[in-house]
Amino acid sequence: MSYNVDEKGYYGQFGGAYIPEMLYPNVEELRQQYLKIMAEPEFKAEFDQLLKDYVGRPSPLYFAKRLSEKYNTKIYLKREDLNHTGAHKINNTIGQILVAKKLGKKRIIAETGAGQHGVATATVCALMGLECIVYMGEIDIKRQAPNVARMKMLGAEVRAALSGSRTLKDATNEAIRDWINNPVDTHYIIGSAIGPHPYPDMVTRFQSVISEEIKWQLKEKEGRENPDYVVACIGGGSNAAGTFYHFLHEPEVGIVAVEAAGKGVNSGHSAATSKLGKVGIIHGCKTLLMQTPDGQITEPYSISAGLDYPGVGPMHAHLAETGRAEFFSVTDDAAMKAGLDLCKLEGIIPAIESSHALAVLNDKKFKPKDVVVICLSGRGDKDLNTYIDYFKY
């Protein structure tokens, strides 16, 4: 079975491009061009050079000794938190800004939840001298204030999404509306592995540098390219897509995806899409999403702004449906404790999103000989206020 996208833009029954006609020319242009552009030697050279000299790749694969001792297994952390701008998001924005330039676009729009994708987009727009507008839910603007300030310092305009739950879903709606209103000069940099085809595949390919590096780094450290497990948190699923990509068709590698259970999967305040979602259409793709029986999209909840999304990327919906990936859901409380654990044991303050991935160590028992690679997708600087409020420091 293939877990990659097919010619029509689907992963099994999931994916496609369910977009209004107004977006057709843009999405179709991208669909026809993205693989061609990404295959050009000069594109690859510029992308690789920026990842190396500007982002600071490769990111380290760090053996977490004390964490491993605590859980009696062998844990490596893929340190995406050490990238420039503090998370994996920049891998994709570097790639897409180069695509946008090739397509002759002058104006960049983006949505953001935690602010990491917004910062990463504002950063590459500054780097390339392009106009940048970032849509962000009003609630997220409040809980991620440092990232809002960062985007402004980088020259971006941050526009508040005031509709619906005023979080990531609504920021995405506003970005799509902006694209409808500005169809000629604008490229929309989607930050997650969601949206109409080709976005999920394009974002996945740009993020796949994560698993590409894990392979050769693990070979150096363990003498084998394949770990026993790869673990990542999932909101829309971009860091997970990148972490899983080169292992999807390696059956000996277990794939573990960790969603945000919020206050509990059945509490009514959750973002555990694989448990609560049904097949539907959100933001231009067919995937699993949380909705009412009547097909209205419901408001998700998570303490982590980056996981606070009612859908999941179509590739992940397919991995869940086929059983290729094992899905866990982790509560706010469990994630916050796991985050603090990493601070005390390894001296690393993780993003709350990444803390969800770490918390799975309490739910899934790994064997002492297992090699487990966890994607540490971002650093916790942006979350200090949330950590402080939670732990009453």
Added chain:
Amino acid sequence: MNRIEQKLQEDKKILSIYFSAGFPNLNDTASIIQELEKNGVDLIEIGLPFSDPLADGPTIQASSTAALQNGMTTQILFDQLKDIRKTVSIPLIIMGYFNPMLQYGVEAFCQKCAEIGIDGLIIPDLPVAVYAEEYKAIFDKYGLINIFLITPQTSDERIRFIDSVSSGFIYMVSSASVTGSSAGFGNVQEDYFKRIANLNLKNPQIVGFGINNAETFNQATQYAKGAIIGSAFIKHLSENGTGKIADFVKSIR
């Protein structure tokens, strides 16, 4: 012949009005439709509200949200329209996003539309290709017309393709925008209207987006068979309730 096709054969410019079902009050649906017909409107688009209407501007978004808060559901809309054909004879179209239809079941949804006497659907986020491959047979079985959109950015080649798979009319989006923009029509729109008129398509075109008064209605229908008013009518309902619908229609023509 479907009521839409019949209506479009009349020698007149078509005035179509869109409103969100369940707004301003949950049970206004049937009375708004009756009042619009009584005042000479030719065609009505009944909006099935959706939580995330991507192609809509603030006015229709707000009316959708209010309708959902009023308790509107797909089933309630069908119940409200159960006897509509006893009093209303102009063509009726349901306009909505695809997800609520998918959850109701596309076939069940179409069957219900046929039972009630709905003539067609407009589903902005159901692409032409997916419709043709997966759903056209169902729509045909129930005698429903599916209306497609074109925009100023749609290539002539694609417009011809859309024309070939369309019946009824083509929904011509006036400018690159979500619904409810009110910049008026300038040379760019005029050129676009002329370009489409010169393609001599087999289906008539009805212009939507940005029509908000007699002036824009007349401009649009100079080249096209008719025009659709949505946001401006919803704004009128928000400000005046359902009592002055006649005034609104008279202000257009």
